[in-house]
Amino acid sequence: MRSAIGSHQLTVSPAPSVRLAVVIPALGIAQIASWGSLYYAFAVLSGPIQVELNIDQPVLFGAFTLALLVSALTAPRTGKAIDRFGGKRILCAGSVIAALALAALGLAINVPMVYVAWILAGLAMPMALYDPAFATLHQLAPDRYRKSVSALTLFGGFASTVFWPITALLNAEIGWRMTLVAFAAVQLFICLPLHALVLPAFPRRALPSEVGEPKGLLTKAADTMPGMRFYLLGGxxxxxxxxxxxxxxxxxxxxxxxxxxxxxxxxVASVIGPMQVMGRTMELALASRFQPSQVGRFSLALLCIALVLLSMTAGSVAGGFAFAALYGLSNGLLTIVRGTLPADLFPAYPLGGLLGRLARPGLLAMALAPLSYAFMASSGATFAWRAFAMSGLAALALVLLWAATWRHRQLAKPVSTRDSESM
Incomplete structure (x- = not known):
């Protein structure tokens, strides 16, 4: 089988027969555990870590920010590795590094050790979270990719719901250190076996010398990204x-x-999680009717409306619930769009590298956002100004996405019977 990249073609072995009904739950359970232990558990454990190690809050949260920055810097190279070696190997490596990071944090006795642990966590994140899982699904069954991503994110939507109470319970019973050690064991004895034993091996991508391609073609193709549309989408x-x-x-x-x-x-905030899952369920049910670009514009329009509504209903519980519902729907839909829209806009490019490069600006934004907001809050900005600033960024995102997808057209495809049967 040959897949086109630009004016060249790369030779790959035929993809193995895949039962997504087995693969998606395996990836989904691993995603719940990885998101829960590497990301959501910190919100619960940061307090006891700060108290026992006598670390100031900005210093501790700086370690988490550093992890996101490391993740942003390494995501593109991780994406290239996924394209070259397959998502299965990268996900397995991510589980091992995540276990090391969690164990190291559980053993930390000072600030340098905390920061080393979070650097390891930052290396693990782009190897263990959504992007390698998305790329793996695309490698295994590209014709069923969109529905696969929607189904997988349904699992991921429960990560905070599952891990916040579990983390709080374990912290109360065995302390934060043993909780982190337990999460490290989850990575080694649940996530790693799921990745290693359930996922089919990725068909090896042939080297240029093996198929008579010009030397360096694979590297050049992986390093070359589309132009303005790519940067608009990343923005x-x-x-x-x-x-x-x-x-x-x-x-x-x-x-x-x-x-x-x-x-x-x-x-009010408790509504967000269930609405994220509802948004992903809606996308899964209606995927055949709407293009990913349409879903993306809709999700960002919902975000704009939610923030404007928040600014207009200060102090209202009903207004807060309406905001949370729209905000949760938007977040749930956008998670899917981040995996499906790049594949739809740039079908000729290896998806692992594409998602890796698109992840960098997003992860940088996520790393800097809490600190930037804290500076805005410390300046004495009112509620209205804070909500207005957030709604302005949401509007900018919508404009950029609209510009990135303005000229994109895709012929409607009938829903594959294989797709519906396998799901």
Whole structure:
């Protein structure tokens, strides 16, 4: 089989027969565990870590920011490795490095050790989270890729729901150190076997010398990305992820600044997770009717409306619920769009490298967003100005995405019977 890249062609072996009904649950369970232990558990464990190690909050959160920066810097190379060696090997390596990172953090006794542990976590993130899983699905069954991504993200949507209470319970029973060691064991004895034993081996990509291609073609093809449309898309994702990154940390305080009590703010925020899952369910059910570009524009339009609504209904619980519902739908849909739209816009490019390069600006935005918002808050900005700033970034994301997809046209394809049967 040959796949076109630019004016050249690369030779790959035929893809193995794949049962996505087995592969997707395996990847989904691993994604819940990886997101839960590498990302969501920090919100619960940061307090006890800070107290026991006597670390200032900005210093501790700086380590988490460093992890995201490391992830942003290494994501493109990780993407190239996925294209060359297959997602299975990268996911297995990611599970091992994640286990080392979690164990190292559990053993940390000072700030340098904490930072080394989070650097390891930053190396693990682009190897263990969504992007390599998405690329693996595309490698195994490109004709069923969009529905596969939608189904996989349904699992990932439960990561915080599962791991926040589990982390809190384990911390209360065995302490934060043993909790992290337990999560390291989950990586080694659950995630690693799922990746190693359930995922089919990726068909080896032939070397240029083996198929008579010009020397260096694979490297050149992987290093060359599309032009302006690619950068517009990366900018759109980065602006949107800046909003999500800031609000994932500061939403409760923002809602309280708007006039809600702590209990009301927590109740409003609790709606976001289920609405994310609902958005992904909607995308899975309606995938055959809408192009990924249409879903992307819709998700960012929802984000704009949600933030405008928030700014207009300060202190209203009903307004807060409406905001959270639209915000959750937007976040849930955009997670899928980040995996499916690049494959739709740039079908001739290896997806691992494509997702890796698109991940860099988004991860940088997520790393800088909480700190940037904190500076805005410390300046005394009012609730209205904070909501306005977030809505402005959401609008920028929508404009950039619209520009990136303006000229894109794709013929509607009938839903494959194989696709529906395999799912």
């Amino acid at each position: 759109a994702f980065a602006a949107a992820l800046f909003v999500f990154g800031a609000l994932s940390v500061h939403l409760l305080s923002l809602l309280q600044l708007g006039g809600l009590t702590v209990a009301q703010a927590v109740m």
